[in-house]
Amino acid sequence: MLQVVTGFAVIWVLVLVGYLVARFGLLGDAGQATLTRLAFYVLAPALMVSTLARSSPGRIFTAALATFVLSTLAVSALHVLFARLRHNRDVADLTVGALAAGYVNAGNLGIPIAAYILGDVGFIAPVLMFQVLLASPTALAVLDVATGEGRPSWRRLAALPLRNPLLIGSAAGIAVMLSGVDPPRPVLEPFALLGGAAVPMTLLALGMSLRGSRPLRSGPDAAERGAAVLLKSVVQPLLAYLIGRFLFGLDGPMLLAAVVTSALPTAQNVYVFASHYGRNAPFARDVIVLSTAVSAVTLVVVAALLG
Numbered sequence: 001m002l003q004v005v006t007g008f009a010v011i012w013v014l015v016l017v018g019y020l021v022a023r024f025g026l027l028g029d030a031g032q033a034t035l036t037r038l039a040f041y042v043l044a045p046a047l048m049v050s051t052l053a054r055s056s057p058g059r060i061f062t063a064a065l066a067t068f069v070l071s072t073l074a075v076s077a078l079h080v081l082f083a084r085l086r087h088n089r090d091v092a093d094l095t096v097g098a099l100a101a102g103y104v105n106a107g108n109l110g111i112p113i114a115a116y117i118l119g120d121v122g123f124i125a126p127v128l129m130f131q132v133l134l135a136s137p138t139a140l141a142v143l144d145v146a147t148g149e150g151r152p153s154w155r156r157l158a159a160l161p162l163r164n165p166l167l168i169g170s171a172a173g174i175a176v177m178l179s180g181v182d183p184p185r186p187v188l189e190p191f192a193l194l195g196g197a198a199v200p201m202t203l204l205a206l207g208m209s210l211r212g213s214r215p216l217r218s219g220p221d222a223a224e225r226g227a228a229v230l231l232k233s234v235v236q237p238l239l240a241y242l243i244g245r246f247l248f249g250l251d252g253p254m255l256l257a258a259v260v261t262s263a264l265p266t267a268q269n270v271y272v273f274a275s276h277y278g279r280n281a282p283f284a285r286d287v288i289v290l291s292t293a294v295s296a297v298t299l300v301v302v303a304a305l306l307g
Contacts, residue, residue, distance in 0.1 A: 011112055012296065014200055018207020032208035036108070039201040044111055045169025047121060047195030050188050052173025055122045063248040064258040065126040070247075071240040071262045072135075075231040076102035082227050092146040095139055096280040097224060099273065100287040101231040103139075104264035106131060107166050108206055109292070112199040113260060117303050123257040125170045131267075132167045139273065147277045209268075210289065221283050228266070228287045233294040237263035237302055256306045263298045265291035 021027055027034070079101035083089045089097065104110065110124040162168070176183060240262035244250040250258060266288045274284040 011116060011203060014203035015207035015210070018204035019210050020207075021204065022208035022211040027208075032205055035201055035205040035208065039198055039205060040107065041165045043194055043198035043201055044107060045165045046191040047111065047198040048125060048166060048169035049173040049176075050191040050195045051121045052125055052170060053176040053183060053188060053191075055120075055173070055177050061126065062254060063250055064123070064244065064254045064261070065130065067240050067244040067248060067250065067258040068127055068261050069130055070243050071236045072102040072104075074239050075236045078235070079224075079228055079231055083224050086223060090146065092143055092277060092279045095142050095146065096270065096274045096277075096284055097228060099135075099139055099270045100228040100266050100284055100291075102236065103131060103135060103267050103270050104232075104261065105267040105288075105292070106261070106264065108202045108268065110261065110264050112203055113264065113299065114257075115199050117260060117299070118253070118257055123261065125174070127261050128166055128170055132164050136269070143273065143277045143279070147279065206292075210292075221280070225283055225286055225290070228283075229290045229294055232266055232287070232291045233263065233298050237298055241306075256303070259302050259306060260299060263295055263302055265295040 018032075022032060076098035079097045080094045083094055083097045104127065106124050106128045110127065111121050114121045114124040237259050240259045241255070244255050244258040266284075268288060271281060271284040271288055274281040
């Protein structure tokens with residue numbers, strides 16, 4: 001229990017520091033965007049390379065991933081059903097809602113959570129791969145058609161993973177792992193040194209992004225917003241526990257990894273997708289902020305009970 005409390009204390013102290021940095025304008029208007037881009041394009045990919053290169057296939061392709069995928073599909077379907085019955089939303093809005101309920105923040109928050117709570121960022125790699133290789137292209141294809149953008153180009157969809165540096169870093173680390181080659185220390189050390197800055201940098205950027213948000217505003221989408229947060233932060237980790245424990249027979253670190261990754265909050269990419277297509281962007285932003293707050297409590301409870 002002490003390890004769990006210590007891990008989350010470190011995380012949220014850094015988030016608070018990031019908020020204060022933004023509150024007092026220490027890095028200017030572009031500070032949060034700069035830190036986010038640095039972490040996303042350089043530091044986090046380096047961390048994935050240095051970690052996965054010395055991992056093993058058994059740590060990547062596991063029943064924990066299957067548990068995460070099934071819980072994701074379940075909560076996404078539940079939100080689609082709720083939004084359709086309550087407001088008869090169209091396909092584009094339903095897609096954004098489904099992403100808000102099930103698409104987790106595997107990069108900005110998943111990496112530090114895996115590092116401090118699970119003790120191995122390798123647990124987040126398969127989640128990232130599923131979302132970038134399958135979930136994102138599928139959702140973007142649906143949004144392309146539903147918003148009148150026309151039939152999506154298969155070339156564009158196939159290129160999506162190639163534009164994600166986290167996936168590229170993961171793929172490079174896995175390739176080294178599968179090759180059976182043990183790289184000498186001078187080769188991996190630069191990646192490890194850069195990767196060491198990934199966790200604090202992403203947490204500072206996350207804290208900076210929270211300044212000025214008003215996620216509890218009233219409006220016609222308040223019920224759907226609440227449903228998305230509940231599904232993402234409470235129902236999905238509960239389903240992951242039930243699926244992992246009773247369907248796949250998981251226990252120990254694997255069960256903890258499945259539940260923790262499922263309890264991660266909504267990813268910022270959902271807001272990017274919604275903004276690009278002009279559909280439900282404020283809804284996506286508010287779910288991200290609220291689920292980030294609620295998931296903090298959920299993750300503490302999960303880690304305390306299963307850790």
